[in-house]
Amino acid sequence: MSNLFGLVLNGLSLGAIYALIALGFVMIFKATHVLNFAHGSVLLLGAYVVGVTNDALGFWPALLLGIVVAALAAVVIDVVIMRRVRAADLGTLAILTLGVDVLMVTELTRRLGTATLTTGAPWGTSTVDVLGSSIPLSRVIAALVTAVVVGVLWALFQFTNWGIAMRAAAADGGTAELMGIRLNRVAASAWGVAGALAAVAGIFLTSFPSPGISPTVGLVALAAIPAWVLGGFDSFPGAVVGGLIIGVVTTLSAGYQGDLTFLGRDLAQVTPYAVMLLVLLIRPSGLFGTKEVARV
Amino acid sequence: MSRPPTTRRVRTLAIIAVVLVALALPLTLRAFWLQSGLFAMAAVISAIGLTLLVGRSGQLSLGHAFFVAIGAYGYCYLAGDPSSPLASGLGLPPVLALLGAVLAAGLAGALFSPISGRLRGIYLGLASLGLVFLGQHILFNAVPLTGGYNGRNAEPFSLFGFSFSDGTPEGLTVLGVQFGGLERLWYLGLLLVGVSWWCARNLVRSRPGRALATIRDSEVAAGVMGVNVPRYKAAAFIVSSMYAALGGVLMALVFGRIVPESFGLTMSVDFLVMIVIGGIGSVGGAVVGAALVTLLPLVLNRYSDLLPLLAQPGSSGISAADLSRIIYGLAIVLILLFAHDGLAGLGRRLGSSFRRNADGPGSPDRPMSDSPTTKELAR
Amino acid sequence: MKRPLVTSVCLMVALAATSCGKAEEQSGGSAGGAAEAVPGVTEDTITLGSLMDLTAVFASNSRSILQGTNLYWDAVNADGGVCDRQVELDVQDHGYDAQTAVSLYQTMSGNVLAIAPVLGSSVITALRPSFQEDNMLVGMAAWTSDVLPDPQFQITGTTYDIETINAIDWLTREHGLTSGDSIGVVYFEGDFGGSSLRGAEYAAEELGLTVVPHQIKPSDTDLSAQVNAMANDGVKAIIVAAASPQTASIASVAASIGLDVPIVGNGPAFTPDLLDTPAGAALEQNFYTATSMAPPSLEEEGVQEFLTAYQAEYPDEEPIQNGAMYGYASSQIIHEVLTRACEEDALTREGLQEALRSITDYESGGTVAGVLDYSDPSVPPTREIYISRADPAAAGGLTAVGDSFVSELAEGYEFTG
Known part of the structure; x- marks a missing residue:
């Protein structure tokens, strides 16, 4: 039983990181209706900046720099590229971001070269004992940070002008624009916040128990896609719940792989997608997503 | 949609000329170009299927690689040698295996219709993404059928004893050029592409094609007009899956051996790149897009080392391989920035302005029939 | 307006004219003929x-x-x-x-x-x-x-299977692995992992050990679930048939949960830059490579x-x-x-x-x-093979442990292909 408990705790803490990434997907989708394939490379960029600057600057300033650079990169993608094709359809927008992703990943892979960079995070490889199961300290911090981020985002949405503008733009862009909300500015800020969240997730993803910053880290962002879909595409609580579910499902299927061999090897790769398909079969708009209403 | 007779005649002549050139190419192309061309043909067939689905019925799919895999593996299994110790087969004649593989993909598409019928836009796109991962998991694990990680060989195609490989008739020579497997497959590929193109264009212009276009633009309106929406959507998914599978069969034949790793997310996304660059909904655009996306990396990889100033592999400068990825990424971004309705849209605009200069106004020829407006796809 | 046609015909003629180029390539391409x-x-x-x-x-x-x-x-x-x-x-x-x-x-x-x-x-x-x-x-x-x-x-x-057999044999000699113990094998899907796992299963059968296999993909870099499961199964050693990110994750997670067992990797499992990561100390403590x-x-x-x-x-x-x-x-x-x-x-x-x-x-x-x-x-x-120990002071991050050797177990292994 302690194994199950440990796996679930591990899963929840991993899920917290997925939640951060999924929140970014939701943010960008709500504001600009884009499926952002470049999210992973923004995440990698953030981690990379921290990796190359933490020796000179120290961890915390490097972290700040990484977050700022990732946020700026996301804003630049939106302003320079996506803004020009706002009216294009979903497939076109997604493929545009894919082109950007190819460019960024190629350059970052080349720069990373043969070395594994590390973030130099102060939590190192320490672990925390929670009721007899040990959890990496970095993951505990990730869970706390996610909780704080969700709280802050919620407050921003409820109580600030930016939040109201954001919600109005997501609900009905045309009307919002007529009310004097600058859609482009809202969109750029959403991309920026998503980029910053990706950078934070990137730091945790490249901390212990992962070895460091490698080009494949960007791919992990894709693992958050089932979390995003599961929660419903436009729901912040959905992204968090989806992230946690996918985290737990992943660690459980990895941990109990030995007992589930009849389902095939390396089960943890598919279970998130299987769960996602099941949920979509029952609830086509995900757990918390807005139901699509057909308008005539 | 009637066209002035002169335009029509020119188009017919141009098509005949293109076909003739395509038929003559194996006499002169090197093996690399023949093989790359065949990969492009396989991609063209599958991409036509996807553009019909996305552009004509408004169902975004990221699961195309799954159906391509069913075609490729279906053919290998059905035509495979039953006594092979590595991966079993049924030993059917290759023609039957080809048809069987395409039908199997159609069936798989039908089985997915409870999900595809209920979801729209991005919801369907990402749900179908799940299929790719599930499919790959099966390919890796159903070892007796698929050969597992190492994949399995594809039985060469043959028709009435004529083998589309280096086999019988051996040493076939046409006009002094030896016709081996690639040259022979080239004609099979051309035939399949031709049939796929013809079917797609007829489908688009037929009654079901118009019904699908109505569904794409508004499901409610289509329903009001008496179109059976769920049924048509399922049918579109099935047809697109069958196209995917046909491309998969050709791909398996060109490869000679298929491995599960090929049929992943990258392949699905590449198909989307093809049809988006080509112009969503345009059959001709899908052909151009598929050729471009398939050939560009192969050619760049092969010839970019001719460029000066590139770093040697192993050092840290920009190597030829990096450059080819960068050009690929840039091509996607630039094409879509300057023509976000893809190359088909660009071609249409260039074509009409050219005609306006030449003939004066009055012949807005639209090569790809109905205007593909899919802007509402996302919403 | 007949320009496309004219162009195509010209192109065709040009192609026909160059077709002799192909014939040349083919005669040159057929290997093994004349020496020149x-x-x-x-x-x-x-x-x-x-x-x-x-x-x-x-x-x-x-x-x-x-x-x-x-x-x-x-x-x-x-x-x-x-x-x-x-x-x-x-x-x-x-x-x-x-x-x-x-x-x-x-x-x-x-x-x-x-x-x-x-x-x-x-x-x-x-x-x-x-x-x-x-x-x-x-x-x-x-x-x-x-x-x-x-x-x-x-x-x-x-080959990987021999590497693993020699490694397990070495573990029984140097790290007190005995009959009845279990060893974890973390392996990539495919030829590499498959080969190594075959070797481990052969050695385990010969020595009376139990193999606890965990298959992973190259994109998995957080192996806490697998390591926790292995700790629960009480493994006495871990074989890593994966790449260096997986090695780092396994070593550091094992250290963090107090699983103090030797970890032996096949050749591809180690790169020296790992020693500068937070996993460095754990690797230095317990990690070895087994390769020729x-x-x-x-x-x-x-x-x-x-x-x-x-x-x-x-x-x-x-x-x-x-x-x-x-x-x-x-x-x-x-x-x-x-x-x-x-x-x-x-x-x-x-x-x-x-x-x-x-x-x-x-x-x-x-x-x-x-x-x-x-x-x-x-x-x-x-x-x-050589057994090498992770060592930040050495060039390439590795020092040989003893001379190269082959175990009797590995000598007796037959390749099934």
Whole structure:
């Protein structure tokens, strides 16, 4: 039983990181209706900046720099590229971001070269004992940070002008624009916040128990896609719940792989997608997503 | 949609000329170009299927690689040698295996219709993404059928004893050029592409094609007009899956051996790149897009080392391989920035302005029939 | 308005006119005919093809390997080359995609004498029929026993299964592993992991151990779930048939949950930069590699020669045992093959294969363990390995533990292919 408990705790803490990434997907989708394939490379960029600057600057300033650079990169993608094709359809927008992703990943892979960079995070490889199961300290911090981020985002949405503008733009862009909300500015800020969240997730993803910053880290962002879909595409609580579910499902299927061999090897790769398909079969708009209403 | 007779005649002549050139190419192309061309043909067939689905019925799919895999593996299994110790087969004649593989993909598409019928836009796109991962998991694990990680060989195609490989008739020579497997497959590929193109264009212009276009633009309106929406959507998914599978069969034949790793997310996304660059909904655009996306990396990889100033592999400068990825990424971004309705849209605009200069106004020829407006796809 | 037609006809005529070019290529491409038409060999050059992954998951491995091959051939060329010819490497990037590799090989095959090195097991699998058809000698940057009966392949050192058997045998001798204990095996899907797992299962059966297998993918870098499960199963040692990110994760997670057991990796499981990561301390404590490639710090003439050259050329980087070291060592063997073929005046594809099989007692100067005997294509050229310990002070991050050896267990292992 302690194994199950440990796996679930591990899963929840991993899920917290997925939640951060999924929140970014939701943010960008709500504001600009884009499926952002470049999210992973923004995440990698953030981690990379921290990796190359933490020796000179120290961890915390490097972290700040990484977050700022990732946020700026996301804003630049939106302003320079996506803004020009706002009216294009979903497939076109997604493929545009894919082109950007190819460019960024190629350059970052080349720069990373043969070395594994590390973030130099102060939590190192320490672990925390929670009721007899040990959890990496970095993951505990990730869970706390996610909780704080969700709280802050919620407050921003409820109580600030930016939040109201954001919600109005997501609900009905045309009307919002007529009310004097600058859609482009809202969109750029959403991309920026998503980029910053990706950078934070990137730091945790490249901390212990992962070895460091490698080009494949960007791919992990894709693992958050089932979390995003599961929660419903436009729901912040959905992204968090989806992230946690996918985290737990992943660690459980990895941990109990030995007992589930009849389902095939390396089960943890598919279970998130299987769960996602099941949920979509029952609830086509995900757990918390807005139901699509057909308008005539 | 009637066209002035002169335009029509020119188009017919141009098509005949293109076909003739395509038929003559194996006499002169090197093996690399023949093989790359065949990969492009396989991609063209599958991409036509996807553009019909996305552009004509408004169902975004990221699961195309799954159906391509069913075609490729279906053919290998059905035509495979039953006594092979590595991966079993049924030993059917290759023609039957080809048809069987395409039908199997159609069936798989039908089985997915409870999900595809209920979801729209991005919801369907990402749900179908799940299929790719599930499919790959099966390919890796159903070892007796698929050969597992190492994949399995594809039985060469043959028709009435004529083998589309280096086999019988051996040493076939046409006009002094030896016709081996690639040259022979080239004609099979051309035939399949031709049939796929013809079917797609007829489908688009037929009654079901118009019904699908109505569904794409508004499901409610289509329903009001008496179109059976769920049924048509399922049918579109099935047809697109069958196209995917046909491309998969050709791909398996060109490869000679298929491995599960090929049929992943990258392949699905590449198909989307093809049809988006080509112009969503345009059959001709899908052909151009598929050729471009398939050939560009192969050619760049092969010839970019001719460029000066590139770093040697192993050092840290920009190597030829990096450059080819960068050009690929840039091509996607630039094409879509300057023509976000893809190359088909660009071609249409260039074509009409050219005609306006030449003939004066009055012949807005639209090569790809109905205007593909899919802007509402996302919403 | 008839311009398209005119253009097409012109194009067709042009194509017909150039068709003689194809005929020439074909007669040149058919290997093994007249001596003057051997692909990849001219008056003053020998061209070798290399298919690597320079842009995808194994990019850093490939880059390191090419550092080693470049070092070696540059030195050979500066020394006058082989057979009075300069050796050139035609490196192409397949981006770990079998389709790209098949296409690239198609053009490359007519212009190269042999393929060395080629990386990526799915690539090798996809190209295997073509290699056979072209009679191509292939230097494999992989150590899987799956290719064994095939005479085309040149393996540098022993195979993964033998590495693992020797490693487990060594664990019983040095770390008190006994009958009844269990060992965890974390392995990649595919040839690499499969090979290693086979070896582990054989050794376990012979020694009365239990294997706890965990299959993973190259993109999995957080292995806490697997390590926790292994800790629950009470494993006494862990075999890693994966890449370096997985090794780092396993070592650091194991240390954090107090699972203090030896961790032995196959060749690809270690890169020296891991020692600078937070996993460094855990690796230093418990990590070993088991492979025929020498640790770059080994006090042997051949290895020291390599190390000096490497440090002069790449002062800011560390040589990777399974990367640069392999690239260098495998080039040594290809060099020997070319020299022998040259002596027999048979610098052809067939000649190369014969030359490879004529090698029965090649000593590499320590870069590869043991004496290499390529005469029997159904077994690897040696069954000896080095055990090396992670050591931040040593070049390449590894120090040899004792001499190279082969266990009786490994001697008795039979390859099923």
